[in-house]
Every structure is written in C-alpha cells, then in structure tokens.
Amino acid sequence: MRLIRLLFVAALAVAGVQAHADEAAAQRLSGMLTKAQTMTARFSQLTLDGSGTRLQETAGTLGLKRPGLFRWHTDAPNEQLLISNGEKIWLYDPDLEQVTIQKLDQRLTQTPALLLSGDVSKIGQSFDITAKDGGNVVDFTLKPKSKDTLFDSLRISFRSGVVNDMQLIDSVGQRTNILFFDVKMNEPMDAKQFVFEVPKGVDVIQE
DSSP states (O other), rough: OOOHHHHHHHHHHHHHHHHHHHHHHHHHHHHHHOOOOOOEEEEEEEEOTTOOOOEEEEEEEEEEEETTEEEEEEEETEEEEEOOOSSSEEETHHHHHHHHEEOOOOOHHTTTHHHHHSSOHHHHEEEEEEEEEEETTEEEEESSSSSSSSSSSEEEEEETTTTEEEEOTTTOOOEEEEEEEEESSOOOOOHHHHHHHHTTTTTEEEE
C-alpha cells in the first residue's frame, strides 16, 4: 500500500511539473507573438498527404495588425484573398467570382494563420503547449484541447525571435508546411488593407 501511495504521489508531482511547463511555454509563446504588433511577410506553402505525396504548392503575402486584423493573399494561379477585421472573415476567390463571409467564432480563431494575429493571452486555455530550444531556434508544439478543431497538432518555429515557419498536421495525416521570409515587424500599416469591398457581380455566401 505504501508503494502504491508513493507512486500516486509521484504521478501527481510529474503532472504538476508538466502543467507548469505547459503554462511557461504558453506564456513564452504569447510573449514572442505579441512582439509583432504588425507584421508583413512573404510565404511559401506546401501540402502533403499522409504518404508524403505533394498535393499543392502555393505562395503569397501576409499582413497582420494587432488586435485581430489579418490579410492573407495567395498568388495566382490559385489566387485567393482572406481578410479578417477581428469580427468577420472574408474569403474571396476571383476565379469563382465568389466571396464567403463568416463570423469569427472561437473555432476559426484557432486556425494556424489567425493564431498569428489573434488574442494570444489565453492561448494556454485552448492548447497544450510545449517548447524546445535548439541554438537560436525555438519550436512550439500546440495540441488542441478541444476535439472540434481543424488540426491535430501545430508547430510554430521562431528563429532569432522572428517567426520562421509553421507545420500543421490534421486527423488524416495531411501536412501543411508554411515558410515565412522577408519578415518585417512593427512597421506602420494602413488599416484599409484589412477592409474588404465586395466587387460588383461577385456571388456572396453568408455562413
């Protein structure tokens, strides 16, 4: 009985240490993200299926301004434009001449791209977070606490304090790798970049 009690106490101690480590990692990630009150960058994105077969490769630009303003533009030939004003999201597809408008709910704020510009002060409430250091690189791994999410795990990497890349893995093993470059932080940004005017003749879908 004494051995069982000792093992139980030891298990509680390990759980307590892990919880403290997760909280420290969450606070550290929050601090690194909020260093960029504004950010612009180019990105390249590669999506692979569970066997490693290439599904899609795209590139584009992003811009963000805290709190909650976000712009993600994918270059042609697969051109799309996603804009968020912190309350709604507009997803515009020029080829389809269609724009989808969604209310920015909790589930959408947890998407990888919007995590960069959203409220990170409570990030530890939505994810179990671990951190790993390697020289000037810090990797954060986020695992959603809720089952109603768009991914199973997300890794965000910083190099010398600047976001460098992200890797998203979903429930079927599909991986999306996003590399950021030409990153510029805390430069003035025009708020008009985060306003979407629906072009004439475009179909509007409200969700």
